[in-house]
Amino acid sequence: MSLSAHQSARAGKDEWLTPPDxxxxLGPFDxxxxxxxxxxxxxAAQHFTILDNGLVRAWHGRVWLNPPFGRAAATWMRRMVEHGNGIALLPARTETEMFYETVWFxxxxxxxxxGRPHFHHVDGKRASFNSGAPICLIAYGVANVAALSRSNLGHVVPVLRRTAA
Ligand SMILES: C[S@@+](CC[C@H](N)C(=O)[O-])C[C@H]1O[C@@H](n2cnc3c(N)ncnc32)[C@H](O)[C@@H]1O
Structure with missing residues (x-):
């Protein structure tokens, strides 16, 4: 399958699950x-689903966020910024407005x-193709920075600049 097909496969469906490894x-999430x-x-210890609408519920503790794709992702990421405790997973589209607003700032x-992870189907099966794009994990809060450093999953870059130019 081509790279673009990988990307549209991921983009066209919300139910791609994070590889359990x-x-x-990263350690347990609340x-x-x-x-x-x-x-x-x-x-995590507690889950909200589309039936609960996790966007309108109160968030607590250490949050794991692999948000639905597309435009909705920015809304979920803003909620994570507001919450300030957890780790989010996103494609590493590091130049985008959303990435600047919710990650770099x-x-x-x-x-x-x-490497590129293989996400999983809801039945637990690992996809035969990889993510088709670089993936990054984003820490909010010092304990989560430490968790990224300990994880050995890739290269960690501290975010030093927190205000827009
Ligand atoms: C990319 S998947 C990630 C699933 C899981 N969090 C993981 O990391 O393996 C995004 C999930 O968000 C769910 N979802 C979509 N809209 C939602 C909403 N309003 N409230 C809660 N969950 C929602 C989808 O059903 C899908 O399972």
């Missing part, structure tokens, strides 16, 4: 505010994953 390397209704494994560190 990535979650295991809340996943956007989890599948039927899931093959827990991603608001996060504490970014880990660029080594």
């Amino acid at each position: 990535i979650l295991a390397a 809340l996943d505010p956007c989890a599948p209704v039927v899931r093959p494994w827990p991603t 608001a996060a504490d560190a970014v880990l660029f994953l080594q």
Whole structure:
């Protein structure tokens, strides 16, 4: 499958699940505010699904966020910035308005994953193709920066500049 087909495959469907080895390397989370209704494994101690609408619920504790794709992602990322405790997963489109607003001007560190992960289907099966794009993990809060550093999942870059030019 071509690179562009990989990207549209990921973009066209919301139910691509985080590889469990990535979650295991980051330690336990208190809340996943956007989890599948039927899931093959827990991603946190508590999950909100589309049936709860995780965007309108109160978030608590250490949050794991792999947001729905497309324009909605910015709304989820703004909510993460407001919450300030957790780790988010995004394609590393580091030049975009959303990335500047919610990462370069608001996060504490970014880990660029080594290699391209294979996301999973809701039945737990690993996709036969990889993400088709570089993926990064974004830490909010010092404990989550430490978790990225310990994870050994890739290269960690601290975010030093927190205000717009
Ligand atoms: C990219 S998947 C990530 C799933 C899971 N958090 C993980 O990391 O493996 C995004 C998930 O968000 C869910 N979702 C979409 N809109 C939602 C909403 N308003 N509230 C809660 N979950 C939602 C989708 O059903 C999908 O399971």
